[in-house]
Amino acid sequence: MAFTPDSLAPFLPRLHCAERCYVGYSGGLDSHVLLHALVRLLGSGGVTPIHINHQLSPHAEQWQQHCLARCRDLGVDLSLEKVSVNVAGRGLEDAARAARYQVFEQYLQPSSLLLLGHHADDQAETVLYRLLRGSGPRGLAGIPVSRALGAGELLRPLLNFTRRELQAYAEQHELVWVEDESNDETAFDRNFIRHRLLPPLAERWPDYASRIAHSASRCRDNEQLVAMLAAQDLMGVCERPERLGWSVDLEALQGLDELRQANLLHYWPGHHHLPRPGHRAVDAILNELLPAREDAEPLVSWSGAQLRRFRRRLYLLPRSGETPMPPSETIAWDPSGPLVLPDGSRLEVSVVPGRGVFFPADAKVEIRYRRGGERCKPLGRSGSNTLKKLFLEYGLEPWLRDRVPLIYVDGALAVVADLWICEGFAAAPAQSGTVIEWSFPE
Template sequence: MSQSLLHQMQNQLATLSDARRLLVGYSGGLDSSVLLHLLCQLRDQGQESRPVLAIHINHQLSPLADQWQSHCEAQCQELDVPIQVCRARVERSGRGLEDAAREQRYQAFSQLLQQGDALLLAHHQDDQAETLLLRLMRGAGPRGLAAMPRSRPLGDGQLFRPLLHFQRQQLHDWAVTADMSWVDDDSNGSLDFDRNYLRHQVMPLLEERWPGFAGRWQQSAALCREADEQLQSQACDDLTAAELRSERWGWSLCLAYLQSLSEFRRGNLLRQLMTQLQLPLPDSVHLEQIERQLLQPRDDAQGAVCWGPIQLRHYRQRLYFLPETLALGPPELQCWDLQQPLVWGDGELRAWEVASAGLLLPPGSDLEVGVRQPGDRCKPIGRGRSQTLKKLLQEYALEPWLRDSVPVLRHRGEIVAVGDLWVCEGYGSGDGPGYLLQWQAPARSD
């Protein structure tokens, strides 16, 4: 069995031909200890030449946490493996302790990974079965039921799970045969944690009734992963057809195309978009609200569906994806000389020098910038007469939720421009140099 584990481990690592360093998430427990020892055996036998580094995350949740850290450091010294320790404090932020610790752990791993690094984690077949059942209990779809992938990108590197096809008992037997030393987390026996409850109360009964069920569940997870890949491919095609567009604030999709899809494909498209934008996925309640409030033919833009940091609105046959709290302009007038960006709520107003067709002001003039006031009127260049800002903003199709925060530029009390929508009569540079205005949303990484 020892040679079989080593041989299969070697075959798994052969798929990581692009990795230049192998980092092991090392808790000191049985599973990660076996993983680290397997790597070191392959290294010592000359079958693995890449540098191996252990990473230990000390969550400081147990009184024994520092003892576990010392154990890991001693084991790494004995195995001649460098170790990097990250001490972290878990903040629940409304989530369970398990979820909060897991998220912080992956954040730490992500920050440590460099280009060309592969992070090896010791999840095995039993972990996969527990994950599948936990997600099934939460009502997950194909993506969730695909459970843990063998590999995926993480930070600047790649996460890899080479032990997914091994059972926990196989790893235990190997560790005993190799006379290994490992630590036992005192919380592993607590049934207060969902995963421990499954491990100690549920899984043994399933194994007794259906021996080898974990392996068959892994096949089901693989089928769910294939189904999810097909759904993602269809969602990407639908996103292209729906004309995803970057807006002044957020993004938008063609509402008519969304309405032409089945309800299932709409939900599939929205989940794919949220994944691409690295935003929380909508649950069934939000999808029902979207169907009822935003996808029915109507002309107004009053409806909104919110979850997490995002809100959805519709306007002029587009469905908009916006920050939950839109950037608003300050309540009082601000002076601006056009030389530096003007902070405007969470965004900014900029002025760029252009050769022609810009804003022209007398030398040394300062502008006053504020929000629109009741009764405000102006005459954009090329218009025959002045009109109220309310009417003009409708004609220029500025989204209704931005109209109360659009910056209005005044010179000696007279409106000279509104945002980057128009310049008023008498303040255009014509064929001469002037300033091009730009009203920007907060910077984003898309």
């Protein structure tokens, strides 16, 4: 089918409702066609292109100037961004994509849209690439039409159109675009698929892109069904929020058959906007972490998240939940206001008559961390004990014990985070007390 600006009509309600519409604009065929069609549809003031200079090609500055010229022709203002691509153990393509999307997220505010020019051939390449990597239904669902990105939304309105159809539109309107020479380098997996695998497929099955898109759609339907099942299972395993992360009942989880356990473990982190574990991580959870001894402290981690066990519950933590080395120096604190601690956690305070801890006006208040041997007599107890034994008694998770802020008043341990107040430091009924809350950012 022929592509025209009216082909974007199904997306008009979302475009009109958006606070701001951005286009990821490389100056290539796809993004130039998308920008040209959007200007025809919304007017030059209805869209803002963003060009990201990755500084990887010797032609990068030339492409940037090309984009400026094309945007002047269309009467739109171009936002230019330069990034430094840090490979850091991953492929160049993935690293460039990560840098690009980081910039996009900085632009997107609530109710704003980012439109990208991915088309049906990109969808076919993606599905084949993921198939060859051994992806399951979620990966084979391909590129979604829309998804959340930062505070806004990413939209791909060209997925039903082939590159040939977009090129016909560009030639009809005498558009000029740039070609990235790296697109011809078959050392990159996606380029190999594009130049070596897809041409013979197109000879045998000219409609291969729509066939693959249909299969991807079926996989998306399947993924929605398994996500619905996982959401029901998550309710059944008694999930609850924790001081850091979330936990589920281990016995309830193990009561599910293994397929549903694996499905839930794939789903759970994504439900909290954390990276999902790969198949190897899920296998390690099922075969090593879940059946571990009761007194063991097993850990399975992957990029951005981790799972731990404690007292018959399974804990999902962000990777920031890894225990950092506590600072050895003391931290001065004015308890009249909140304090951000070195690990990112916070001490929040509220003044309540007759409750909490009493801080004398001229007291020296400091934050320290456990070094071993500290003792405390919690308010109302008959005797003191070591913090090690008290943490165990209070059921504090082991990975938090070295992160607990110990609050000293004039050199004496007065408060252990928001867990307990030591004898002699509680506010009397007639005194203004300070109630402390120790929390982690979500």
